[in-house]
Amino acid sequence: MTALLEVRDLRVTIGSTAAVRGTAITVNKGETHCLVGESGCGKSISALSVMGLLPRGSKRETTMLRFAGEEIGKYSERQMERLRGDRMAMIFQEPMTSLNPAYTVGSQMTEVLRRHRGTPRAQAVDRAAELLARVGITAPGLRLGQFPHQLSGGLRQRVMIAMALMCDPELLIADEPTTALDVTVQAQILRLLAGLQKDFGLGILLITHDLGVVARIADRVSVMYAGEVVESAPTASLFAAPEHPYTRGLLTCVPVPGKVKRDEPLGSIPGVVPRITPGFAGCGFRDRCSEAHAACSGTIPRQTVSDGHELLCTLAPGWGGKAAA
């Protein structure tokens, strides 16, 4: 498999917070890689920094940021602008805030193509209608003339996806694309993404906090905590044999119909996510971890559990016998 996106040792500091601390992410062609974690763990910031869309006042450092074999870490803003929306596209959680309320769906969708490719208007409109139909929107001609507020949440998210596909991107970054939607619509949108990936050979970096979504759609999962990827593995192996105490804890927190009896307590992780300042050393999870010991405040070893399954923890793989989940 060819790597589409390779990020090594990504560090992002925003003001006095170390938001991302040495993250590595690889997305292969035609693969879905899920970044999972709780709010504030740095998953969105990691994705934004790949796109060069970090908030003002943040600092990015990385030893490698390669897209389709090319190092883009040193790209100028103008060079990044050419890539964004063209070869790499992004969709966000709340489609209402990322669509412009003052323009019709049609004019927003065609703008991408006209700007990047200089495609004539009529042709761009045809392409937009074709993609709207592809994402399951009936009567695309009607929708092109409508404004975002006239569409339901599910339709808006479909429009966002269609817009992201206008220039045939190689990489799609989706930041919580279904979190604001009803479960029924979520299933439809995820099916759509999976279908598109097959047809277009897209590489998808999907950011989510929902382990159900991860299990059903990801080829590979990276679990983030306090700015670091603490565990990364092929999906089946992560759910069958989670190694990091945080991953194990997270999996017991999720209510699964039929798994935990009603009124019996769910597993939970005590405490709250710490705020990490630059210079913080050791494991970010140690204050909430039941297995923490002295070595956890030192340098944490990166271990290989099995082929493609990596762990950032002082515990030896297979600790505590068979994994809880």
Place this chain on the structure above:
Amino acid sequence: MSAPAIEVRGLRREFRVRQGMFAPPKQVIAVDDVSFAVPAGSVLGVVGESGCGKSTLARLILGLLEPTAGDVLVDGQRLGGMDRRARARLIQPVFQDPFASLNPKRRIGDIVAMPLIAQGNIGRAEIGRRVAEALDRVGLSRDQGLRFPAQLSGGQRQRVAIARALVLRPRIVVCDEPTSALDVSVQAQILNLLAELRRDLGLTYLFISHNLAVVEHIASEVAVMYLGRIVERTESEALFAAPRHPYTRALLASVLTPEPGLGVPDVGLGDIMPDPANIPTGCRFHPRCPAALTRCSSEVPRTTQDGVGLVECHLVGQAA
């Protein structure tokens, strides 16, 4: 089964919505003839998609909205027309967003004390004692009672909201999406807390959520709402084991459990979205129903109530 702690009879709420500057106002029926009873100490989960009327139902029950028709009874007493202070002693809310539901300029202890102060006849020493007790119940320290909401995490704020709901020792707590804004590890803490409080204090919950896995975990009975009506109401285990309404089946099918390899299910609902301003004729679910018959578009299905529960569907009536 004990006597119902809360009973809702024929509850209905209409809104008049203007759709354009000159268009005549349209009538939207957000809650349409909803009735149920919840026995003391149990939990009724209410599920449905956005716009199905579940939050309007919560607001009607809490007395934040006046019903167009129908009654809410707590322990046999009608809430409509009851004094606000008396009502507050019987029923209390916990809302979704702990960032929006707490006054940012007041200390935690004062926020929790507010329902007691509003009663107007409770002494200061008594208020102090009961606030401390409520904070303790939800796992907050006295020191945290002196802080402001901005100094607490999302989970801690939701604990504050729960303490405020409990401080008057109500019979009923209406939880409207109480964990939807929280991270999974924190969600589990709050769910465990709610379950523990119900057991220890004998509370009755109305638990509204779009997350079916959460509802399955906490609710003893589940009501499924679709465009303002309860289309199925059944004891929790039976509902999850054998859903009878096609809509319930679709909802359950769309729950993504963390089991890799199963892929994303085809829910089979098509892309017609429910619109409360244009409720379909006949069975209101028929345009999306994968099992719809011809009569479903013209005849309103009758309510079938049997040993299993309540369901409103032509298919169920037929099979019986």
